[in-house]
Amino acid sequence: MRILKGLGFLALAGFILLPLVQTVMVSFTSTLPRDEMDLGSLTFLNYLNVFRTERLADSLVNSIIYVTLNVTICLAVALPAAYAFSRFRFRGARAVFFALLAFRVTPTVVLSLPIFLVFAKVNLLNTPVGVALAHCVFNVPIAIWILESFISAVPREYDETAFMDGHNYRSFILRRLVPVIGPGIGTAAFFCFVFSWVEVVLARTITITDGKPITTAITSLFGFNTDIGLVMAMTTLSLIPGLAMIWFVRNHISRGFTIRV
Amino acid sequence: MTRDLRAWLFLLPALSIIAFVGGIPIAINTWHSFFDILSLDERFWLGLEWYQALLTSERFYSSLLRSLCFSLAVITIQFPLGLFIALSLPKSGWVRSLGLILLALPLVVPWIMIPTMWVSLVDLESGYLGRLMAWAGIDFDYKFNALHTWILLLLMDTWHWVGLVAILACSGLASISPAYYQAAAIDQASRVQVFRYIEAPKLKGVLIMALLLRFMDSFMIYVEAFSVNAGGPNGATTFLSLDLGEEINGFNYGPAAARSVVYFLMTLGIVYAFWRIMRAEKSDEVTA
Numbered sequence: 001m002r003i004l005k006g007l008g009f010l011a012l013a014g015f016i017l018l019p020l021v022q023t024v025m026v027s028f029t030s031t032l033p034r035d036e037m038d039l040g041s042l043t044f045l046n047y048l049n050v051f052r053t054e055r056l057a058d059s060l061v062n063s064i065i066y067v068t069l070n071v072t073i074c075l076a077v078a079l080p081a082a083y084a085f086s087r088f089r090f091r092g093a094r095a096v097f098f099a100l101l102a103f104r105v106t107p108t109v110v111l112s113l114p115i116f117l118v119f120a121k122v123n124l125l126n127t128p129v130g131v132a133l134a135h136c137v138f139n140v141p142i143a144i145w146i147l148e149s150f151i152s153a154v155p156r157e158y159d160e161t162a163f164m165d166g167h168n169y170r171s172f173i174l175r176r177l178v179p180v181i182g183p184g185i186g187t188a189a190f191f192c193f194v195f196s197w198v199e200v201v202l203a204r205t206i207t208i209t210d211g212k213p214i215t216t217a218i219t220s221l222f223g224f225n226t227d228i229g230l231v232m233a234m235t236t237l238s239l240i241p242g243l244a245m246i247w248f249v250r251n252h253i254s255r256g257f258t259i260r261v
Numbered sequence: 262m263t264r265d266l267r268a269w270l271f272l273l274p275a276l277s278i279i280a281f282v283g284g285i286p287i288a289i290n291t292w293h294s295f296f297d298i299l300s301l302d303e304r305f306w307l308g309l310e311w312y313q314a315l316l317t318s319e320r321f322y323s324s325l326l327r328s329l330c331f332s333l334a335v336i337t338i339q340f341p342l343g344l345f346i347a348l349s350l351p352k353s354g355w356v357r358s359l360g361l362i363l364l365a366l367p368l369v370v371p372w373i374m375i376p377t378m379w380v381s382l383v384d385l386e387s388g389y390l391g392r393l394m395a396w397a398g399i400d401f402d403y404k405f406n407a408l409h410t411w412i413l414l415l416l417m418d419t420w421h422w423v424g425l426v427a428i429l430a431c432s433g434l435a436s437i438s439p440a441y442y443q444a445a446a447i448d449q450a451s452r453v454q455v456f457r458y459i460e461a462p463k464l465k466g467v468l469i470m471a472l473l474l475r476f477m478d479s480f481m482i483y484v485e486a487f488s489v490n491a492g493g494p495n496g497a498t499t500f501l502s503l504d505l506g507e508e509i510n511g512f513n514y515g516p517a518a519a520r521s522v523v524y525f526l527m528t529l530g531i532v533y534a535f536w537r538i539m540r541a542e543k544s545d546e547v548t549a
Binding site for chain 1: 267268271272276277278283284285286287290293349356358360363364366367368370371372379381382388389420424425428467470474477478481483484506509514517518524528529532533539
């Protein structure tokens, strides 16, 4: 039985790691005929080429900008909302939760044309700010749910003591609540970061000429004579934020997919 | 309910953003769908014509059927597998931590990279899996063999998402107090009974959540399916979203707007059904 379980675990690990190992291996391989080295030899050249190619390096910067911006916006608006859901009973709460749920799961391809048309009117196309805002449609609900579950774990008496000490809502949330739900804020930030980082349809639709994300840059590498080594180097680089995130939230991974009704 | 207004004040920033990037775009888009849009300034009122054309086209229903089949296949594969993984993982220790980290890995890979990785993996000349199949004499041709395209898509989707089902199931299992297991051991309950009476009720909630997430994402699969074979061969993997993507990319704004509305309404219907089930589940928990 133990041996069987061990084999099962190895099979699972193999299945999950195989595509990743292939990707990393190819990223260190020269895949185009070059004068100075043989096809298939091991090299760091692909990574050097990523940083030498301006649009690739730029796209990395663009992605980091809009993802960071998205995390900031999501946390700022989700924190008061999560507090309201945790502490107040009010009419319409159910309707709001339904709306959050609906926008959380609406496929981005369905939203891409509507958002594109609105952003074209208000000049939000081709900028990381636009992408950061667009990604709020699924990240704000996620951040609200994660924060709400952490805030609900704090006893109400904690709030009341602070109010007696003369705190108003604003100073209570910022000075008293934020420190005690630190892990929750970290978890919410990491999930917003990752969901924004992996999204491609919206990011691509609203950046046609400028502000292109890493995902578009990779697609643009495919052509008549694709340097697959370069593609894989770019792919490997794009995995790093996600790997870091898993490490930081390893105890809270299931929270990122929580839905509260 | 004296605190009504204060709560809404706290919700205002979040709701404004969601309205700006969700509600308002959908509303404007719905308005657009009643027109023939030649350019942003020139358009003609058509009423429901786009909807009529879409809902009477055979292609819409065959794509719908394909998407439903894909979702069904995805759920049939990933739920038993994910549940099995969650039940087999030890309850504590480094094997569990390592397992959870492994399961989470594919979830953080940018979606566009996943087809690239898999296409490279099954390449008959350079991919590990491709060379293995070539060696075994399997002529894997995902470009021109519809069955092979489906297999690749399902394999890739399972790789990407089985971890989500397993992780959610694990979190459901972790919420069961050890006292229940001890009581079951004293009663000499069988493994099947433990699952049926102790684990299954606790898993229900998280599995409904997983089902909603998995159903929506597979039903409207776009990036992965498009990058592998662009809906081919011969439309065998043309799912709902691929039709929409084609219209958007072809600047067919009128039909695309109508189609977006139809798909959004389908999403609302599905979400509403799940929402009712989740609420019923929650009130069961409270009374139990």
